[in-house]
Amino acid sequence: MGIAERKAREREEMRELILDAATRVFIEEGYDKTSIRNIADRIEYSPATIYLYFADKDALLFAIHERGFALLLKAFEPVRQIANPLDKLEELGRIYVSWGMANPEFYDLMFIARAPVNVMEAKSGWDCGMQTFAFLHDVCKECLATGHFPVSMTSIDLAMMTWTGVHGIVSLFVRKRFSGMSQQMQHYIIADCCPPLPIPTDGSVELPDISMRTYNAFIASIRR
Numbered sequence: 001m002g003i004a005e006r007k008a009r010e011r012e013e014m015r016e017l018i019l020d021a022a023t024r025v026f027i028e029e030g031y032d033k034t035s036i037r038n039i040a041d042r043i044e045y046s047p048a049t050i051y052l053y054f055a056d057k058d059a060l061l062f063a064i065h066e067r068g069f070a071l072l073l074k075a076f077e078p079v080r081q082i083a084n085p086l087d088k089l090e091e092l093g094r095i096y097v098s099w100g101m102a103n104p105e106f107y108d109l110m111f112i113a114r115a116p117v118n119v120m121e122a123k124s125g126w127d128c129g130m131q132t133f134a135f136l137h138d139v140c141k142e143c144l145a146t147g148h149f150p151v152s153m154t155s156i157d158l159a160m161m162t163w164t165g166v167h168g169i170v171s172l173f174v175r176k177r178f179s180g181m182s183q184q185m186q187h188y189i190i191a192d193c194c195p196p197l198p199i200p201t202d203g204s205v206e207l208p209d210i211s212m213r214t215y216n217a218f219i220a221s222i223r224r
Contacts (some may be wrong), residue, residue, distance in 0.1 A: 015053050016048045017043055019067065022060045027105040031061065058116035061109065062123075068103075068110045069128040075099050076135050085142035092139055093166045097215045100170030107174050111167060132173050136163060165218050173211045 007053075022040040025034050036057065040047045043058040054060045075095050082088045110129075120126050140158040143149055149158060 011053075014049075018050055018053055019063055021105075022067050023067075023109070024066050025212070026061065026064070026109055026113070029087050031057070031109070056118075058119045061113070062116040062119040064106075065110055065116065065126075068106045069132055071103075071106075072096075072099055072110075073132050073135065076132065079135075085139060086148045086222075088139045089143055089162065089222075091112070092136060093162060093215060093219065096166045096210070097211060099168055100166075101173055101211060104174040107170060112171060112174065133159065133163070145217040160220075166215065169211050169218075 018039065022034075022039045025039050025042055029038065034057065036047045036050050040050050050060075054063065079088050079092050079095065082091060085219060094168070100111075115126075137155055140162065141155040142152075143158065144153065144155055214221045
């Protein structure tokens with residue numbers, strides 16, 4: 001390996017080290033409370049080192065977005081093998097909900113925390129996010145082309161309806177809104193499920209089960 005190749009590798013390794021640290025600090029402290037110095041302290045380097053790689057916190061958050069969307073897009077890949085467009089749409093949403101619940105901190109940074117607006121404007125868009133939306137949009141176009149939805153509905157209508165539906169489910173889970181419900185409300189949820197969910201002896205509710213049942217009900221309404 002030549003000197004140029006070694007330096008490029010070392011630079012990429014440092015960039016990844018910074019991103020790993022920034023992700024942990026954003027998750028633990030929250031975006032607003034995090035400073036470049038906090039992140040630098042975590043990796044035992046000076047803030048000046050981080051500024052060699054990233055202009056500011058927004059640039060770091062945008063890079064974390066790119067990481068997260070690459071993982072989400074990879075999770076979507078098996079959907080390509082499904083023949084029926086409506087089955088594709090259903091599975092795509094199920095993967096989205098499952099991924100968000102399995103990666104709540106990442107999801108929070110990608111979809112709930114304040115967007116890295118200045119970087120998005122400088123780059124003229126949110127390309128990493130649009131790649132996953134384009135995946136959904138293509139599936140929605142297939143659904144419309146095969147007559148699964150009214151002709152008055154556009155592919156953007158269907159894509160936005162689906163995205164906002166699954167995003168709402170995951171956001172409530174990620175921000176622990178289900179956990180904040182009273183015991184009585186939780187028992188209503190359990191009783192309304194068909195077949196009913198078992199009532200745990202400690203009175204708690206398996207939140208992933210409720211979230212996925214909510215998604216299944218959403219899909220059932222689409223199929224009708």
